[in-house]
Amino acid sequence: MKNKKQVYLKLFTSTFYLSTFTFGGGFVIIPLMKKKFVDDLKWIEEEEMLNLTAIAQSSPGAVAVNASILLGYQVAGITGALVSILGTVLPPLIILSIISTFYTAFRDNIVVNAVLKAMQAGVAAVICDVVLTMGGSISKTKDTISIFVMILAFIATYVLKINVMYIILVCGVIGALRVVLIDSKKKVGDRR
Known part of the structure; x- marks a missing residue:
């Protein structure tokens, strides 16, 4: 029982x-979760983290909360999901409560405004790191379909300016078709 409490x-x-x-939101916290839970603690594998990230992004709600729920469940079941969601939700709740209490002081403070502007550059750097790290992981698999879908999704989002929701739906359909086709080929191959 002590071990579970420690987890x-x-x-x-x-x-x-x-x-x-x-x-900066979920897209910033996910690579930090990967570093903590995959690289440092080694509680889950990198591929599991990629899958959890994909599910968290395609589920309704905040990406950070979704990722936290999935990660906690993967590590320690339902109790782990509840513990991790509490750990994820409490800090913004506390910070926003403090900020709302002193809103006018924060709004008019030049230093706070400057710090928030500087954070935007840091957030952009972390998002670039996510794209490069996860894109690199997909490229290492040498899975032609995944690489092709990743490139098309990038082009559709940033060049063609297609709504991200449509891209997620199309990618979900492609993934579902791929699983169905691969499973049916495996079953046919197993019968022979």
């Missing part, structure tokens, strides 16, 4: 810390 405590403190010091 829950580490899960809570890790998600709480990441959520407290991460500005």
Whole structure:
């Protein structure tokens, strides 16, 4: 039982810390979750993190919360999901409560405005890191279909300016068709 308590405590403190010091939303917290839970703690594999990220992005709601729920569930079941969501949601709740109390002081403060502007550059750098890291992981698999879909999704989003929701739906259909076709080929191959 002590081991489970240690896992829950580490899960809570890790998600709480990441959520407290991460500005920029889910796309910023996900690579930090990968670094913490895949690279440092080695609780899950990198491919699992990629899959959790894809599910978190395609599910309704905040990406950081979705990723936290999935990660917590993967590591420690339903209790882990509850612990990790609590660790993820508490910091913004506390910070926003403080900011709303002193809203006018924050709004008019030149230093706070300058810090927030500087954070935008940091957020952009972290998002570029996510794209390069996860794109590199997909490229390493040498899976032609995944690479092709990744490039087309990028072009559709940033060049053709197609709504991301349509891109997610099309990618979901492609993924579903791929699973169905691969499973049917495997079943046919197994019968022979």
